[in-house]
Amino acid sequence: MxxxxxxxxxxxxxxxxxxxxxxxxxxxxxxxxxxxxVPEGVSDEEAEALFxxxxxxxxxxxxxxxxxx
Numbered sequence: 001m002x003x004x005x006x007x008x009x010x011x012x013x014x015x016x017x018x019x020x021x022x023x024x025x026x027x028x029x030x031x032x033x034x035x036x037x038v039p040e041g042v043s044d045e046e047a048e049a050l051f052x053x054x055x056x057x058x059x060x061x062x063x064x065x066x067x068x069x
Contacts, residue, residue, distance in 0.1 A: 016035065016036050016037070017033070017034065017035030017036070017037075017051075017055075018033070018034065018035070019031055019032065019033035019034070019058075029066065031059065031062065033055050033058065033059060035051055035055070037051065
C-alpha cells in the first residue's frame with residue numbers, strides 16, 4: 001500500500017508526505033512514513049513536533065485498525 005499526501009497547514013508550506021508498507025513476514029507489518037516541508041512562522045523544532053505528532057497518531061490508528069481484524 002502506498003499513499004502520498006499533499007497539504008499545507010498554516011505552520012508550513014510545500015508539505016509532501018507519504019507512507020508505504022514494506023514486504024515482510026505474513027504475521028508482521030512495517031510501515032515507513034515520511035514527509036518534507038518548509039516551516040513558516042514557526043521554528044524547525046515546532047514544525048517537527050507538530051508533524052511528529054500527526055504521523056504518530058496516524059501510525060497508532062493504523063495499528064489499531066490492524067489489531068481489530
